[in-house]
Amino acid sequence: MPRDDEGFREFVDTRYVELLRIAYHLTGSAHEAEDLVQSALVKVLGRWGRIDDPVAYLRRVMVNHLSSVWRRHRMREVLTAILPDRPAPDAAYGIAERQAVYAAMRALPARTRAVIVLRYLADLPEAEVAAALGCSVGTVKSRASRGLARLREALEADAPVIEIERAL
Incomplete structure (x- = not known):
């Protein structure tokens, strides 16, 4: 070999x-x-x-x-999870929260989602994200800023649903 x-x-x-x-x-x-x-x-x-x-x-x-x-x-495919048994309250909250985050991420444009994933989940510096996506550092900064703002808005809108799930 x-x-x-x-x-x-x-x-x-x-x-x-x-x-x-x-x-x-x-x-x-x-x-x-x-x-x-x-x-x-x-x-x-x-x-x-x-x-x-x-x-x-x-x-x-x-x-x-x-x-x-x-x-x-x-x-885009919309994924849903129907669980056969009702999980414990803490587990339900975690599931609902995770689903809300993934739904909000799927709603982002593809390049913005890539910036968020590479910048914050892969913990890459802006210059490496820019190199990976073939764009400027300024584009990475603006996409990250707009993407995080859209995620905050989407997650704040879902907050009552998450709280209801948590109370169950």
């Missing part, structure tokens, strides 16, 4: 969970996240020996892949 293949396997073993977490926040679905990471890894495998910063490169590949998918499929 060539040395590059060993390096690739080692990289995947050590970074898969991190890449999956980023993909999950980009897609909002565990299954789509796994598909996204696998697609990105397949695309990167052929270029593996020529990549300087594999994590940054893979983030860029994932965002670009999703952007092309979002362009092709403008309609």
Whole structure:
């Protein structure tokens, strides 16, 4: 087995969970996240020996892949969770809160969602987010600001629902 293949396997073993977490926040679905990471890894495998910063490169590949998918499929799938049993009150609050956050994230434009995920969930500096998305640092700042404002508005609007869920 060539040395590059060993390096690739080692990289995947050590970074898969991190890449999956980023993909999950980009897609909002565990299954789509796994598909996204696998697609990105397949695309990167052929270029593996020529990549300087594999994590940054893979983030860029994932965002670009999703952007092309979002362009092709403008309609968004709305996911709902119907639980067979009623969870405990604290668990219900956590579920309702998480669903509200993911719904608010799905309502954001694709590039804004990518900025929020890379900047705050992947904890990347603005310059790296800009490099990953192929835009300026100023664009990252403005998209992050507008995106966070829209998330706050959406989550404040859902606050009464979350409080009701918490009281159950």
